[in-house]
Amino acid sequence: xxxxxxxxxxxxxxxxxxxxxxxxxxxxxxxxxxxxxxxxxxxxxxxxxxxxxxxxxxxxxxxxxxxxxxxxxxxxxxxxxxxxxxxxxxxxxxxxxxxxxxxxxxxxxxxxxxxxxxxxxxxxxxxxxxxxxxxxxxxxxxxxxxxxx
Amino acid sequence: xxxxxxxxxxxxxxxxxxxxxxxxxxxxxxxxxxxxxxxxxxxxxxxxxxxxxxxxxxxxxxxxxxxxxxxxxxxxxxxxxx
Numbered sequence: 001x002x003x004x005x006x007x008x009x010x011x012x013x014x015x016x017x018x019x020x021x022x023x024x025x026x027x028x029x030x031x032x033x034x035x036x037x038x039x040x041x042x043x044x045x046x047x048x049x050x051x052x053x054x055x056x057x058x059x060x061x062x063x064x065x066x067x068x069x070x071x072x073x074x075x076x077x078x079x080x081x082x083x084x085x086x087x088x089x090x091x092x093x094x095x096x097x098x099x100x101x102x103x104x105x106x107x108x109x110x111x112x113x114x115x116x117x118x119x120x121x122x123x124x125x126x127x128x129x130x131x132x133x134x135x136x137x138x139x140x141x142x143x144x145x146x147x148x149x
Numbered sequence: 150x151x152x153x154x155x156x157x158x159x160x161x162x163x164x165x166x167x168x169x170x171x172x173x174x175x176x177x178x179x180x181x182x183x184x185x186x187x188x189x190x191x192x193x194x195x196x197x198x199x200x201x202x203x204x205x206x207x208x209x210x211x212x213x214x215x216x217x218x219x220x221x222x223x224x225x226x227x228x229x230x231x
Binding site: 034050051052053055056057059060081092093113116117118119120121122123124125134135136137 | 153155156157159204207208209223225226227228229230231
């Protein structure tokens with residue numbers, strides 16, 4: 001049960017394999033990887049800078065996880081989110097969840113990602129050849145959130 | 150009280166944090182109104198306070214929340230991680 005914020009690149013398979021071995025009694029392992037796209041609607045993206053308010057991100061993600069753990073029976077989770085400079089094709093976020101049956105880990109992982117988009121204190125700035133732009137939170141990011149949780 | 154700024158707001162104000170002195174508890178909206186009086190930079194940065202988010206000691210709050218000198222207030226645009 002770990003939440004890791006790191007500047008360095010990571011190889012997802014290393015973490016997923018280890019997580020799977022650590023949870024050998026779980027019947028389902030869910031994993032999600034969020035990556036940097038090479039372009040947005042108008043520009044080619046050279047890199048993105050991710051700013052982090054670490055203390056609050058820890059508090060908020062733990063709070064979300066505690067809520068979701070009351071809703072879904074899971075065995076274990078791992079969250080890795082990068083900050084600093086990240087290039088197209090590189091991973092930004094990894095979520096891995098273990099549970100006895102698939103539905104719990106699928107739903108836990110999906111809802112955790114939805115909440116993370118609107119509560120975890122990270123901000124992305126996209127860098128182009130001719131400037132840079134802060135990324136706005138999308139209306140659609142809030143669409144699937146069950147705020148009654 | 151420590152105030153932290155993030156992302157575009159940090160860029161507009163030109164600093165990531167500062168400390169101000171609050172003698173008695175105040176609403177966040179009052180703190181911002183006082184900051185806006187400082188100069189055009191703050192006035193512009195806080196032009197649309199409803200589009201910003203606020204946190205006291207790492208918990209999301211609204212503009213009507215009271216803060217005291219020992220609090221850590223963070224002000225930032227809506228998050229965009231993941």
